[in-house]
Amino acid sequence: MEQQEAKKVIFSGIQPSGELTIGNYLGALKNWVKLQDEYDCYFCIVDLHAITVRQVPKDLRRRTLEVLSIYIAAGIDPEKNTLFIQSHVPAHSELGWLLNCNTYMGELSRMTQYKDKSQRYGNNIAAGLFNYPVLMAADILLYQTDLVPVGVDQKQHLELSRDIAERFNNAYSPTFKIPDPYIPKAGAKIMDLQEPTKKMSKSSDNANSYILIMDPPEVIRKKISRAVTDSIGVVKYSDEQLGVKNLITILSVITGKTPEDIEKEYEGQGYAQFKKDVAEAIVSELEPIQKKVKELLSDKTYLESIYKNGTEKANYVANKTLRKVQKKMGFIPKK
Ligand code: AQP
DSSP states (O other), X not given: OOOOOOXXXXXXXXXXXXXXXXXXXXXXXXXXXXXXXXXXXXXXXXXXXXXXXXXXXXXXHHHHHHHHHHHHHTTOOTTTSEEEEGGGOTHHHHHHHHHHTTSOHHHHHTOHHHHHHHHHHTTOOOHHHHHHHHHHHHHHHHTTOSXXXXXXXXXXXXXXXXXXXXXXXXXXXXXXXOOEEEOOTTOOOOBOSSOTTSBOOTTOSOGGGOOBTTOOHHHHHHHHHHSOOOSSOOOOOOTTOHHHHHHHHHHHHHHOOOHHHHHHHTTTOOSHXXXXXXXXXXXXXXXXXXXXXXXXXXXXXXXXXXXXXXXXXXXXXXXXXXXXXXXXXXXXXXX
């Protein structure tokens, strides 16, 4: 009998560190949906990463289920993919520690996300924020992942995961698959609506800087109408007009039109109609997702069954890798 070729493994996750934005949706989730037929996908809610910055416990609990609902509502089929909560698979923390002992302080201090975030938190920087990329390496390496869909912002962390894996494989013997970044064709970095030089971020202090997946239509319209543009008055996809460029990107990813087509469509029209259309495109893209999320959140038993199933599969695969690592490092196997 002809043996079926195993599908390549994909791992990715989102932190429940805030309400998800259209950055998370257009930059990550919308692409994940396209991967689910071709790959064996593990989509995780990375709650252990979220606590690198202090969280309010009841908000973390609520958001974790909200993120799971958003995954499903965005079109990720729980039957085809492994959906689970990171803290339900203890191997993540365990491998994280083992890898911490195989990672250098120098490597971690070069991570730009750490440099950026530690500036924001001043004197109260948790050691976990510094070690975050090691936990991310554990997440990925546990599943013998082939490909990791990452935004440009996460590329440096993935390179570190590769370095850690290669170092371990050389020091002991081949144990981890070396993961490659997967940069989706339609990948987009969505920028902050108020400061378009920065990426849109769910933990921003300014609510006008992002659009949440769950924002009601009138809030979306208001935020887009307030989005920073310029005084040039031409809808152009240009680095001189970062605010407008960002709105074109959003419209382009939602509608599938190219930035050039969008430029042509609004030739000689200024920004008013363009902004209105961007807002309506977002509203109609998010409407069915919001409706589905609300339905899912009212059925906790269903959500529980999804993450329980996912955890079971994830635990099985992750423990296999963890046991191999422990054995190679010299730990006595459990009887
Ligand atoms: N603005 C964005 N544009 C494109 N993709 C984005 N992603 C996040 N923001 C944008 C992608 O979403 C995935 C999960 O991100 P995360 O929650 O793990 O952490 P993050 O990248 O640090 O996202 P945030 O919103 O900026 O979170 P906070 O504010 O908590 O740090 C990743 O695939 C990421 O590329």
